[in-house]
Amino acid sequence: MAPKASSSLLPPLFEQGSTEEFKASGRTLAVAASPRDGSIAVYPTNNKAPQFMKAGYPKKQPIYFVAEHLAPDAERRTFLSDTSVIFNVVQNLVKTARARKITLFDNGETLGALRKLAQDYVNFCKECWIYAAENKTADTLQFSDDHYRQLHTCLSLFTVLYVPEPGLEGAPAGEDLLDWLNTHFVEPSTDEGKHLATLDKPWEDESYWSYLARATLRGLSKASAFFLETLSKHPSPYLQDLSRALIPILSNHPRFSQFSSERDFAINSRRWRDKVKTLRVELDRVPEDSREDGFDNWWAWFSDIVGVLEGRAEVVKRVCTDLGGDWKEVCVAWTMFVDPRLRRQDLPDIVVDILDDLPPDPTNQEDVIHSSLFLGKPVQALSQAAQLDVWLSAHLADMMEALELIEATPTDDSDISLRNLYIIQFAEYLHSDLNLWRHTVDYLCTCGDIGMKMADEVLVRVPLRLQSPKDSTAASEESARIRAGDLAGVLKEVNASCFDHGREEVRRMVCKAFTREKEYGLALSYCASAEDWPGLGRIVDRVLNEYVSQGPSNFARSVANIAPSLHALRAQSKSGLNGVFIYRLIFAVRFAEFHQRKVNQEYMDAAGDVVAMLKEEVAPRAWWAVVLCDAVDLLQNHEIMPFTTSEATLLLHKLEEVVSRSSYGAGKDYLAVLAQCTKNGDEKFALQQLQSVRLALAKYYARALDVVPV
Structure with missing residues (x-):
């Protein structure tokens, strides 16, 4: 937890x-x-x-x-981020399998892929365990090395029991379980073996026989053979002969991985068991008075070792208990010696009886999780894993549902499946760290409608950091890029997350927020990145409405920050699918530049903008009348002649089209915007304003033809 x-x-x-x-x-x-x-x-x-x-x-x-x-510390955050990559790959694997109507656990290819991903989880836990162990003296880690060790043992046991190698689902499980036990719970200790190896007469040490018995239980044939070899110097000739006979038996203990078929394994196991029976006969022939050597009852220890090899259940239990072993050691020894052909699906029947005599430690959460996994109780294991670490329960639940170990549908009135419940719990933990919002969204979006709605609430509240700190040069540069219309930093990630998970409504909400704050450059870039061209058109309408509602000056300032985005948008419009929206944006920028040039007294360039907007048909017809009215002050400037005669003729032709078409009932197409800009808001008043344009053009012609003196 x-x-x-x-x-x-x-x-x-x-x-x-x-x-x-x-x-x-x-x-x-x-x-x-x-x-x-x-x-x-x-x-x-x-x-x-x-x-x-x-x-x-x-x-x-x-x-x-x-x-x-x-909130997770730096090391924990790295662990969460790295394992989230594996989680996303698992989602893709499951999604693909379901699309192809493949039962994941019943298909060798998909099961092998899931096993590899499960092993990746195991390896990440191991890396964090090693790192935490090496840095435990720093006293700064949020989770101890033992915590990651427990995650490592639980996940690796889950992999052994529930995600075996493809084709081995129905094979004997003993060898895999023995490898797991020897990897995570090392016995006998290496130091103990080194100590005995230095002795001339190791059998005189009190730990000799217990070491040999433990090595036998753990399948450590080389260590067992080495110390049995030392008995060649033992004073008892009976023990010398028996140890020489036992060495090849231990060294040749059949392992399933050594055979091409289970039948061959079974045949060799029976033959090997016959050799053990022969050794038992020889052992029983040792006289009673020759069974001790003055240090220990060697015969009793040797008999226990042979009893284990014979597969006698009561001997296996007693020896494990006497050596301080727990239920796990008994279970694994059972699969190696008592029933070497025991399969994974049959394991719970044996484990339940063993746990009656040797129950798990209720104060040890790791041990309790192990017992539930051995018992084949995934639901119970998840509940216990959540108490250890919500990360563990979430990722176990995810794989369990893929393997159909738990129900994929809700089992109560909550409308949340067991898998989604644990994923959401984990996402709530991730939510405690604002830096992990992207991972929070990724996890939630795999949890159906409820998870999607929760993810939406996270997305709309991600701090976009548009205001950069004064003391941060990098942040200032990023903020400048964003405000210039370039999606960068957190904003770019939010947009990508919305796109990846199909959260179009959230993306629009963010875009609306930019529009409300008049961050038009951001809004346009946001829409363009999502290829939301109708949305881009609506933003351009809002930009142009600034002219109607606030006037030319405010309009020019509002549009100033969207001009840098125009080049990239025009490059995107080459396909022509979104050309109509881009042309409207081009007009807005060009119209704003026109007014800005008038403010800067750059009259010749401003006149060029007017001609270009009308000649190149950049300006929509509804705006022709507005452009013409705004060009009046240029026509009335007596210091310069900004338009050539042909350009003035172009203005006159556009004016005549507006007036004539409006008089024939097309006023809504030509005068709607100009009418909105007037106090009365009607077409009649708008036509009256156009008369001033006609008069200004007439006087300009007169000046151009030098008929009327300036």
Whole structure:
């Protein structure tokens, strides 16, 4: 389980025993939850009208912040990020298998792929275990090395029991379980073996026979053979002969992996067992008075070792117990000696009887999880894993559902499957760290409609960091890029996450927020990145509406930050599918530049903008009348002649088209925008304004032809 934050209020709000006084003061405690990271603010507030408050109570009181989970530290965050990559690959594998209507656990290819991914989880846990062990003296790690060791043993056991090598699902499980036990719970110790190896007469050491018995149980044939060889110097000739006979038996213990078929394995196992029986006969012939050597009853120990090899269940249990072994050692020894052909699916029937005599340690969460996995109780194992670490329960549940070990549909009225329940719990833990929002969304979006809606709430609250800190040069540069219309940083990631998970509605909500704040450059880039061309068109309409509602100056300032985006958008429009929206944007930018040049007194360039907008048909017909009216002051400028005669003729032709078409009932197409800009808002008044354009053009022609003196 993730570490919990303290629920105590520190410093205390009031002294112990002062609860009634606090209530009498007219105060109570209020709670406010943060949707960003799940933290909670607890604070005192008025419970009565101010005039009834007890006098003398301090007006300012502290606010306490608490959270269910402590945010992950740097090392933990790295672990979570790395394993999330594996999780995403698992989702793709399951999605592909279901699309192809493949039963994942019944297909060698998909089962092999899932086994590899499960092993990747195991390896990451091992790496974190090693790292934490090497850095435990730093006293800065949020999770100890033993915590990651426990994750490692649980995941590797799950892999051994439930995700075997393809084709070996129905094969004997003993050898795989023995490898797991020897890897994670090393016995006998290496130091003990080194100590015995230095002795001339190791059998005189009190640990000799226990070491030999443990090595036999663990299938350590080389170590067993080495120490049996030392008995060639033992004073008992009986023991010398028996040890020489036992060495090849231990060394040639049949392993399933050594044979091409289970039939061959079974035949060799029977032959090997016959040799053990022969050794038992020889052992029983040793006289009673020759069974001790003055240091120990060697015959009793040797008999126990032979009893284990014979597969006598009561001997296996007793020897494991006497050596301090637990139920796991008995279970594994059972699969190696008592029933070497035992399959995974039959293991729970044996384990339940063993656990009656040797129950798991209820205070050891790792041991309890192991027992549930051995018993074939995945639901119970998940519940226990959640108490150890929500990461473990989430990723086990994900693989269990893929393998159909747990139901994929809700089993109660909650509408949440067991797998989704644990994934959501883990996502809530991730939510405690704002830096992990992308992973939080990735996990939630695999949990059906409920998870998707939760992911939406996370996405709309991701801090976009548009305001850069003054002391951060890099952040300032990023902010400048964003405000210039270039998607970067967190904003780019939010957009990518929305696209990856098909959260179009959320993406539009973010875009609307930009529009409300008049961050038009951001909004346009956001729409373009998602190829939402109708949305881009709506934003351009909002931009142009700035002219109608706020006037030319404010319009020019609003459009100033979208010009840098235009080049990239035009490159995207080469296909022609979104050309209509891009042309409207081009007009907005060109129209804003026109007004800015007039403000800067760049009249010749401003006149060029007017001609270009009309000649190249950049300006929509509804805006022709507006462009013509705004060009009047250029026509009336007596210091320069900004238009050539042909250009003035172009203006006149456009004016005539607007007036004539409007008079024939097309006023909505030509005068709608100009009408909105007038006080009365009607076409009649708009036509009157165009008369001033006609007069300005007539005078301009006169000046151009030098008929009327300037």
